[in-house]
Amino acid sequence: MSKKLNMSRRDFLRLTGMSSIAAGVYTIPGVGGVLAQDEREVTIFFWDGPPLIGIREKALAPFDDAYPGCKLNFTSVPGGPASGYNDKLFTSLAAGIPPDVFIIEIGLLPQFLADDLLLDLKPYVDADDYDLSQFPDLAIEAYTHEGGIYGMPDNVASIAIFYNADLFEEAGAMMPTAQWDDPEWTVDDFFSSCEKLTKRDGNRTTQYACDVTGWDKVWQTWVRIFGGQLVDDPFYPTECTLNEAGAVEGLQFYADLRWEHGFAPRPEAMAMGTTALLQTGQLAMFYSGSWAFPNFREVDFNVALGHYPAGPGGRANYVYYYPLVVPKTTEAPECAWNLLKFFNGPAMETIIREGGLQGTSFAEQEKWFVTDPLPPANKHVMLDAARHFVAPDPVLTNFGEITQIMQAQIDLLMIGEERDAKVVCDEIVRQVNPLIKEGQWRSG
Amino acid sequence: MSLAQFAKKQSGFTRLNITYQRGETVLAWAMVSPWVAGFLLLTAFPMVASLALSFFEWNILTPPEYVGLANYHKLFFTDPLPMHSLKITVIFSLASIPLNIVFGLTIAMLLNTNIRGLSVFRTIYYLPAILSGVAVAILWQWIFSSDFGLLNTALRVFGIEGPAWLGSKIWVLPAFVIMRLWSVGGGMIIYLAGLQAIPTDLYEAAEIDGANWWQRIFRITLPMLSPTIFFQLITGVIFTMQIFTETFIMTDGGPANASLFYLLYLYRQAFQNFKMGYASALAWVFFIAILLLTLVLFATAKFWVFYEAESDEDN
Known part of the structure; x- marks a missing residue:
């Protein structure tokens, strides 16, 4: 037998008002994360347009399951840096609410480093004994400043x-x-x-x-x-x-x-x-x-x-060796690092195979560029070129x-x-x- | 009714009236408030902010740093590109605006006659004016291709080897002028409206007086249309000086900065080099330059623009 819940109009309004306030407070950047201790949202910004649009998002979709406690928020502003991406990124930086991971043109990295805006990833690399030799040496060297490492490759092209x-x-x-x-x-x-x-x-x-x-x-x-x-x-x-x-x-x-x-x-x-x-x-x-x-x-x-x-x-x-970087102010540094690892790990195969990108790690590139029977021939030339990359900007x-x-x-x-x-x-x-x-x- | 009672009744009416008027005023403000708020927040505030920013160095990433008049000093004395880009913009405008007026007016006059399929012609001429700037730019990029483009292919039919339109320092500006001519349809519609507002009895009277076609054009049509031409001139100056999309898509300012129009240079400083303070200074100098030009044009208007109401008053 069900019992009917009696509530006065005044109580109903109070309850509704308090729920609204609670929901509002939860959506304030950072507060939701603090309240939901067991799940950190990690936002990533890309600039993917066709034919890549949707591919990286699809490749990163299993991230939430791979890292319980981290929840991916994928945002893409199609068309590249000159088509609105930089506007959105810089606006979010000026407002103090940047994404937790974002791609930038390599030419912007020195300014970000000079302004001390980026998180040093070296402690995370060391803690995980992460193998950097899978990437072009010169790219990693370009992301390095005073012993710290301030980026991971988005793609080498x-x-x-x-x-x-x-x-x-x-x-x-x-x-x-x-x-x-x-x-x-x-x-x-x-x-x-x-x-x-x-x-x-x-x-x-x-x-x-x-x-x-x-x-x-x-x-x-x-x-x-x-x-x-x-x-x-x-x-x-x-x-x-x-x-x-x-x-x-x-x-x-x-x-x-x-x-x-x-x-x-x-x-x-x-x-x-x-x-x-x-x-x-x-x-x-x-x-x-x-x-x-x-x-x-x-x-x-x-x-x-x-x-x-x-x-x-x-x-x-x-x-090309544009980096993915993490802002110093991120509230989810662990999740951001996990996302970078996932991006360069399990997600990379899908990104190369379906997105048509060259990819980042040599191992994943080898799988595709040596074995793919479709034209053009000699695709391993791309891999060779990345291995012998000698001229950073x-x-x-x-x-x-x-x-x-x-x-x-x-x-x-x-x-x-x-x-x-x-x-x-x-x-x-x-x-x-x-x-x-x-x-x-x-x-x- | 005693005088006191009458006065009391009158004051009641006045009070009612004032309350009603006040209510109407409040309602009017409430109705326009979205636009007022929009203007203040999205136009007035950014303008004031950009004026203030022009005295700062700001890369968005770090707090602005006050630099006094340094941005203006750089603009006028050390950086050669602002004046170079302004010169290019002015040259382009001097070529493009008169041609657009002449072509727009000529087409409007042709389409103001009684010919078959008039509405079809009007639609055809107006159509390019409603196309997106980006789509038009990409379309013209193909048209201007020297080996395979439509324009040079057409010229080849007459035995003329067309130039490298977008790859030449000499031809890139004429290419943009030609491209802008394609969209004279927008102005044509306004000229057409102006032409149709000219009373036909003026032409009839002129014909009776023995005026020929040229005399009717120069003595009736152009003077009567002068307010429309003036309007087109002012809006044309403002619109043409702000050319951006075409060069951004088609040449990116090249070759060798030959199509580096002022707004493209400003855009580069703001959104590629992230020098917001310098870009704000560039914007304000440009704003003042266009404002002064507009004021000069307004000052000349009394010599060549004829308003019907004024001539009635004179009579």
Whole structure:
């Protein structure tokens, strides 16, 4: 027999009011966590857009079960740093309620470190005896400051040469090597292949050999191939060295591929994208990362990956190494660390397999990049490039601004407005050196 | 009724009236309060805050640091890019605004005649004005492609090898001017409304007096349309000087800063370099520049803008 609960209107209103207040207090940041001692919410910010959207969230979904006591709150602002992500992140930081884990561009890391905003992960690494050798050394070194470690990789993304193997075969040209330590595939071999691959019909080029792009990571790699560097010491930069002989020679060689030799299409011809040029057989090779793999799943020619050629400075490459970081103010440091471990552990396979990312740990990369039968061929080149990654961005608080200055001058070379690389490099050094002083934030 | 009784009754009416008026005032304020609150919170406060911020160095991550006039000093004396970007913006505006007025007006005049399918033509011309800026930018990026783009392919039919529109320091600004012409439909609708408001008896009288087509245009149409043209000029200046989306999507200021419009430079400082104080100074200088330009245009209006009411008063 049920008993009816009698409650006066006044009591009902009191009860409702108190419940509302309790619910309101619970939602105040931090209070809920304190009250619910057995479950800590850990918020992570990503910027995933298509085709990655939903993949990392799916890969991280089992985290709650793997770490009872931690509850994941996954937030994604699609489109990357310039499409609202940084606005949301910086607003949350200014408001004092940042996420517990978030991705940032590597260029922002020095400012975050200079402002002492990040949690040192070294104690957690030591406590768990966590194996850092599974990641590129230079990435971890870039996240390290005064003995502390302030980030874990979000993804390492190498840049390699994608090439149409059929066009190479047809032209009898040497193909880019897939072995890092191959003594062949030098700058001279690259040049010789370009000569064979470029086809002309009167004044019109019907097939281009290679791509010359203003993409900063690519021209910087050519600088390194010829023995040049952007700055004297990437970790403690004091001056720009782009006007030294190797750097100038590298840039001149790279620009001349387009303007002197006509091996590469002019920039405006690439509005449809280099991928489209390669897909339509009008271009023999271009530079890209693993994100371009899906574009070559169903092409009717053989596409493969190769390394940059070796020059006076050896073989070079660039690898993106954006970090995932934890703010110092997090109320859930243990859960944040567990999330980083889970991200780089059980979640990584799904992220690589379904998300098309290169991934972080070498072990997971090997599983996929060596065994995947789908095109392009030689995917292990990406892994090799990450293992031999040698050129981190200069650690300055204003490297983004410096890049803008450099890029405006490099544009002159890329569009043929200025044909002498030395003139461009001298101007870069003149403009950038005062900014380097401005962006220094630690002494070596 | 005694005088005292009358006075008492009157004061009661007055009191009632005042209460009613007060109630109406309160109600009116209540009705507009969302907009007032919105204006104060979302427009007035950020403006005042940005003015204050322009005297600080602030990267969002740490508390602002007072630097006095340093941001303004940098803007005018040490950083060459603000003046470079302002120069580019002004050159673009000087080319784009008159062309947009002329084209918009010409199309409006053509569509103000009695031809078959008039509403279809009006819709076609207006359509680009309602498209999203980002979509339009991507579309034009393809149109301007020199090897495969629609524009150069069309030029090739006439034996002309088109330039590298977006890859050339010389052609990138003309490319943006051409692109803006595509969306003259928005202005055309306003000119069309202005043209239809001109009394037809003026044209009839002019025709009787023997005025030819040119005389009717210059003596009737343009003077009668001058307030509309003035409106379009003012809004055109404000809109054109604020060009951002196209360059952000299509060229990112390149090549070699040739399309680094002022707002793109401001955006870079604020949201890529996180120099909020400097960006605020840039914003205020730009605001004052546009304000002064608008005031100058208003000052010139008395020489060439004719309002019907004024001419009636003169008569």
